[in-house]
Amino acid sequence: MTQRSFRPVRLPMYDWPEVASETQELEVALTDEICSALAIAPSALEPWDPEISLYNMWTDPALLLAQTCGYPLTHKLAGKVHLLGAPHYRATGCKGAKYCSQIVVAANSPFQSLADLKGARAVYNGPDSQSGMNAFRDTIAPMSYGAGFFESVVESGGHLASMDAVAKGRADVAAIDGVCWALAEQEKPGLANQLRALAQTAQVPGLPFITSMHLGAETHAEISAAVSRVLSNPQTEKSRKRLRICGFSKLSLADYQVILDMEADARARNYSVLA
Numbered sequence: 001m002t003q004r005s006f007r008p009v010r011l012p013m014y015d016w017p018e019v020a021s022e023t024q025e026l027e028v029a030l031t032d033e034i035c036s037a038l039a040i041a042p043s044a045l046e047p048w049d050p051e052i053s054l055y056n057m058w059t060d061p062a063l064l065l066a067q068t069c070g071y072p073l074t075h076k077l078a079g080k081v082h083l084l085g086a087p088h089y090r091a092t093g094c095k096g097a098k099y100c101s102q103i104v105v106a107a108n109s110p111f112q113s114l115a116d117l118k119g120a121r122a123v124y125n126g127p128d129s130q131s132g133m134n135a136f137r138d139t140i141a142p143m144s145y146g147a148g149f150f151e152s153v154v155e156s157g158g159h160l161a162s163m164d165a166v167a168k169g170r171a172d173v174a175a176i177d178g179v180c181w182a183l184a185e186q187e188k189p190g191l192a193n194q195l196r197a198l199a200q201t202a203q204v205p206g207l208p209f210i211t212s213m214h215l216g217a218e219t220h221a222e223i224s225a226a227v228s229r230v231l232s233n234p235q236t237e238k239s240r241k242r243l244r245i246c247g248f249s250k251l252s253l254a255d256y257q258v259i260l261d262m263e264a265d266a267r268a269r270n271y272s273v274l275a
Contacts, residue, residue: 004044004062005044005045005046005062006035006040006044006045006046006062006063006064007045007046007047007048007057007060007062007063007064008027008028008031008045008047008048008064009027009028009030009031009034009064009065009066010027010048010057010065010066010067011023011026011027011030011066011067012054012057012066012067013067013068013069013207014179014180014183014207014243016160016183016187018183018187018188019183019187019242019243021239022238022239022240022242022243023239023243025236025239026230026236026239026240026243026245029230029233029235029236029239030065030226030227030230031045031064031065033226033227033229033230034064034065034222034223034226034227035064036226037222037223037225037226038219038222038223046062054068055072055076055077058072058077058080058081058210059077059080059081060212061212061213061214062212063081063210063211063212064211064212064223065084065209065210065211065223065227066209066210066211067087067207067208067209067210068081068207068208068210069128069129069130069131069207069208070130070204070205070206070207070208070256070259071128071129071130071133071134071259072128073208073210073253073256073259074253074256074257074259074260075128076128077210079213080213081210081211081212081213082210082211082212082213082215082220083208083209083210083251083252083253083256084208084209084210084211084220084223084224084227084250084251085097085208085209085224085227085248085249085250085251086205086206086207086208086209086248086249086251087206087207087209087231087245087247087248088206088245088246088247088248088249089178089179089182089206089244089245089246090182090244090245090246091178091179091181091182091244092178092181092182092197092200093178093200093203094178094179094206095203096247096249097205097206097247097248097249097251098203098204098205098206099131099177099178099179099203099204099205099206099207100131100135100178100200100201100202100203100204101131101132101135101136101175101176101177101178101181101200101201102175102176102178102181102197102199102200103136103139103173103174103175103176103197103198103199103200103201104163104166104173104174104175104176104181104195104196104197104198105117105166105172105173105195105196105198106166106167106169106172106194106195106196107193107194107195107196109172111172111173111198112198113198113199114139114140114143114198114199115143117140117149117150117172117173117198118143118149118150119150119151120150120151120172120173121150121151121152121153121154121170121171121172121173122136122150122152122153122154122171122172122173122174122274123153123154123155123156123161123162123165123166123170123171123173123174124136124153124154124155124156124162124174124175124274125155125156125157125158125159125161125162125174126155126157126158127155129177130204130259131159131175131176131177131178131180131201132159132162132174132175132176132177133175133274134259134262134263135175135201135202135204135262136174136175136201136274137262137263137266137271137273137274138201138202138262138263138265138266139175139199139201139202140271140274141265141266141269141271142269144269144270144271144275145269146269146270146271147270148275149271149275150173150274150275153274153275154171156171156174159174159176159177159180160180160184160188160191162174162176163176163184163191163192163195164191166195167191167194167195173198175201178200179206179207179244181197182244183244186244202258202262204256204258204259204262205251205255205256205258208251208256209227209248211223224250227248228248228250231245231247231248232247232248
């Protein structure tokens with residue numbers, strides 16, 4: 001490959017402090033395999049600015065590989081990044097490259113069904129989240145009848161913050177990324193044990209791996225093959241097990257159309273905003 005600068009692999013979406021070392025190990029393994037496949041010299045790698053925003057990282061022309069969320073992929077990042085595929089995760093509600101959200105309430109709450117949540121206090125991580133907002137909205141829309149369903153809806157800034165809000169009684173319900181829920185059960189049992197999953201949302205393709213649009217089709221294919229090798233390599237099994245990664249599938253943008261369909265259906269039901 002012609003000498004130019006590139007950025008190392010970054011996997012920011014599930015990079016909790018508890019699994020930071022395993023995330024870094026997998027980032028290094030992916031970077032090394034991709035650089036070997038593309039004949040990129042170590043000197044061509046430029047470190048990331050630690051203060052860079054997620055959007056600027058995802059759209060950096062020098063990006064080799066990063067993970068984003070399906071909602072930004074189909075919205076703000078549309079036409080600005082190249083989709084490779086998605087990892088497989090070991091978590092309830094995950095199958096192959098698909099995942100879902102767990103709708104969680106306090107363990108001692110009286111809620112026994114989704115219908116019981118009418119008039120409850122909801123919390124979500126952010127407006128551009130598939131797992132915390134769009135999937136949640138899609139689940140509630142058929143019961144909303146075009147009107148507000150919850151007493152209140154507040155933004156928390158992250159899935160852990162949403163779980164904490166429900167556990168501490170500041171909110172009654174949240175939709176939590178299924179992988180985050182599995183990681184909470186694994187890494188934060190004190191928090192997870194204060195909650196219970198009431199229902200789960202529909203499955204969609206998982207959080208996608210993307211690369212720069214500025215690389216050609218042949219390079220995209222080589223990166224995808226390198227990712228597949230790393231995510232099936234016994235040498236990365238220890239870190240992948242902690243991160244709950246068990247495979248990889250190449251996907252197309254057509255696979256993520258379901259996210260746009262969820263949004264369109266909610267709007268058709270006059271429930272365009274989680275409320």
